[in-house]
Amino acid sequence: xxxxxxxxxxxxxxxxxxxxxxxxxxxxxxxxxxxxxxxxxxxxxxxxxxxxxxxxxxxxxxxxxxxxxxxxxxxxxxxxxxxxxxxxxxxxxxxxxxxxxxxxxxxxxxxxxxxxxxxxxxxxxxxxxxxxxxxxxxxxxxxxxxxxxxxxxxx
Numbered sequence: 001x002x003x004x005x006x007x008x009x010x011x012x013x014x015x016x017x018x019x020x021x022x023x024x025x026x027x028x029x030x031x032x033x034x035x036x037x038x039x040x041x042x043x044x045x046x047x048x049x050x051x052x053x054x055x056x057x058x059x060x061x062x063x064x065x066x067x068x069x070x071x072x073x074x075x076x077x078x079x080x081x082x083x084x085x086x087x088x089x090x091x092x093x094x095x096x097x098x099x100x101x102x103x104x105x106x107x108x109x110x111x112x113x114x115x116x117x118x119x120x121x122x123x124x125x126x127x128x129x130x131x132x133x134x135x136x137x138x139x140x141x142x143x144x145x146x147x148x149x150x151x152x153x154x155x
Contacts, residue, residue: 014057017069017098023058030057036083036097037072044077072097 012023021030031042046053049067051060060068075095079085084094084104088111096104112120122129128138 012058014060014065016057016065017072019098021057023056025057026053027051027055027057027060028053031068031072034072034097036095036101038083040081041072041075041077041095044075044081045071048076 013020014023015021016031017034019034021033025033028039028042028046031037031045032039037045043053045051045068049064049071051064051068072095075082077095079093082093082095083101084096086092087094088108109120109123113124114120119129127134132138
């Protein structure tokens, strides 16, 4: 009877911060499935809330799930682990998760394009931003092979 309850609890799908996670997964890798939650933040969550990392997500109680989601919304972790330090608009240190992370990234790219900064222009052109060389990589239409001559080929 007890094994059946454990099996049922592991079969369920748990929703944490608008992300469905299978109940069979352990807590540590399961939290890392949420967008904006890295392995480091997942580890910090488990350690600070005193929840074992190897506990199955399906076996979590509703109170534990609520504690985890509240902690992830406003994590009390060192500043260097946050993904949005010194925010452009507010100057605060934040940690964004899920849709908020996507929207903020999108708005940042739009702002860079609008002010026509170097990074904004590179985003618009679909080229790398961080100084990589583009002679051989980041090429378009690789299948056609136009402009790339093979050795020994004569016309």
